[in-house]
Amino acid sequence: MKEVLRIHPAILLLAPHCPSETCTVVGYVVPKGSCVFINVWAIQRDASIWKNPTEFRPERFLDNKWDYSGNDLNYFPFGSGRRMCAGIAMAERMFMYSLASLIHSFDWKLLEGETLDLTEKFGIALKKKMPLVAIPIPRLSNPTLYE
Numbered sequence: 710m711k712e713v714l715r716i717h718p719a720i721l722l723l724a725p726h727c728p729s730e731t732c733t734v735v736g737y738v739v740p741k742g743s744c745v746f747i748n749v750w751a752i753q754r755d756a757s758i759w760k761n762p763t764e765f766r767p768e769r770f771l772d773n774k775w776d777y778s779g780n781d782l783n784y785f786p787f788g789s790g791r792r793m794c795a796g797i798a799m800a801e802r803m804f805m806y807s808l809a810s811l812i813h814s815f816d817w818k819l820l821e822g823e824t825l826d827l828t829e830k831f832g833i834a835l836k837k838k839m840p841l842v843a844i845p846i847p848r849l850s851n852p853t854l855y856e
């Protein structure tokens with residue numbers, strides 16, 4: 710889940726923020742009332758922070774260095790600060806439970822001759838450009854378990 714949200718953050722520009730006072734961030738003056746978008750998509754692919762940033766490598770999180778707390782501004786798919794996502798705990802449980810159920814209950818395959826296309830379509834929420842079409846193959850021993 711962490712690597713998916715690093716490489717394909719669901720809300721790539723976070724929610725627009727508006728400073729209540731003029732402030733300076735790494736030398737840039739941000740005037741009071743500006744509309745600020747944070748490009749978390751680009752930050753989480755920054756080659757000076759992430760080794761081989763465009764590769765999907767979940768093991769980069771094995772050392773538990775990165776979490777969703779928003780305290781590290783190199784990895785914050787749920788935002789940071791006072792207005793960060795209020796649903797992290799729920800999102801994490803739903804994401805993991807749904808994924809685990811789908812993998813536990815079915816084997817999955819692509820249509821004959823198809824390859825996986827992970828091209829993104831930019832918008833308020835990041836989507837796949839081409840919808841995923843996958844065929845579920847039941848793998849549980851007893852069909853009544855699917856009822």
Ligand code: HEM
Nearest residue numbers: 719720723724786787788789791792793794795796799800
């Ligand atoms: C994978 C799933 C989710 C992702 C990636 C996500 C991401 C985000 C992001 C990036 C923000 C803006 C934070 C900022 O601008 O600093 C946000 C705000 C918010 N999210 Fe989520 N979210 C997810 C699921 C949920 C769920 C399941 C809920 C509720 C049950 C939720 C409730 C909220 C609320 C209420 C805010 C606004 C918080 C505020 O403005 O004070 N989110 N989310």
